[in-house]
Amino acid sequence: MGLLDYFISSRSKGTANVAKERLQILVAHDRAARDRPSYLPQLQEEILAVIRKYVDVDLSSVSVNYEQEDSHEVLELNIILPDTLQNQA
Amino acid sequence: MGLLDYFISSRSKGTANVAKERLQILVAHDRAARDRPSYLPQLQEEILAVIRKYVDVDLSSVSVNYEQEDSHEVLELNIILPDTLQNQA
Numbered sequence: 001m002g003l004l005d006y007f008i009s010s011r012s013k014g015t016a017n018v019a020k021e022r023l024q025i026l027v028a029h030d031r032a033a034r035d036r037p038s039y040l041p042q043l044q045e046e047i048l049a050v051i052r053k054y055v056d057v058d059l060s061s062v063s064v065n066y067e068q069e070d071s072h073e074v075l076e077l078n079i080i081l082p083d084t085l086q087n088q089a
Numbered sequence: 090m091g092l093l094d095y096f097i098s099s100r101s102k103g104t105a106n107v108a109k110e111r112l113q114i115l116v117a118h119d120r121a122a123r124d125r126p127s128y129l130p131q132l133q134e135e136i137l138a139v140i141r142k143y144v145d146v147d148l149s150s151v152s153v154n155y156e157q158e159d160s161h162e163v164l165e166l167n168i169i170l171p172d173t174l175q176n177q178a
Contacts (some may be wrong), residue, residue, distance in 0.1 A: 026115040039143040046139040053135070054128040 016056055021081035023051065028074045038068065041076045048077070112140065117163045125164035127157065129164045137166070144170055 025047060026042060043063065051057060057079055065076040114136060125142060133153065140146060146168055154165040 020119065021121045022117075022119040023118040026113075026117075026121065028113040028115075030111040032110045043139065043143060043171075046142070047136060050132065050139060052133040054132060 021055075023055070023077075024064055025051075025077040025079075026074065027076075028072065030072045032071075040067060040073055041065065044075055044077065051079070056084060060061040098153065112144070112166075112168040112170060114166040114168075115163065116138075116165075119161045121160070127162055129155065129162055133164055133166065138156075140168070147171060 002071045027043060027047070029038075029040060043067075048057065048059075048062065061080040061082070063078045065074075065078075116132060118127075118129060120127075133155075137146065137151065139155070150169040150171075152167045152169075154163075156163050
């Protein structure tokens with residue numbers, strides 16, 4: 001909830017006059033079992049595949065951040081969408 | 090980047106001693122074309138389907154927030170994962 005509020009307020013301030021389609025995906029995982037391998041890297045591929053069903057994503061327009069700490073990990077995808085987007089269904 | 094930093098610091102403070110598996114997904118879309126229908130609701134279903142390939146998600150453990158403003162929209166999924174998770178591959 002706090003995260004969402006923060007996000008919305010930061011959006012409102014900075015980007016109102018930038019007519020750029022942008023998609024940001026954040027996946028955060030609090031892990032109780034630290035010994036298991038992370039599935040976020042695979043999840044990233046699959047989420048991108050899902051998004052590409054809806055919008056034309058140039059993979060060079062995708063930037064990925066992945067941070068792993070002791071008991072949590074965060075995957076962040078930033079996607080700049082092409083300007084031709086509005087011609088799509 | 091600012092969002093990621095905020096997220097990581099808020100995680101670190103509050104949840105270090107809670108051994109609960111939790112997955113949070115945030116999808117934010119800055120839209121240039123406001124007249125097109127949003128695809129985030131469908132995206133939500135598909136992302137959940139992808140996640141369920143990796144972990145056993147009880148749909149009653151999923152809470153969804155969706156906020157739509159003039160030129161941006163945010164979809165937030167909060168998933169409490171079952172404790173039996175560590176028995177999975």
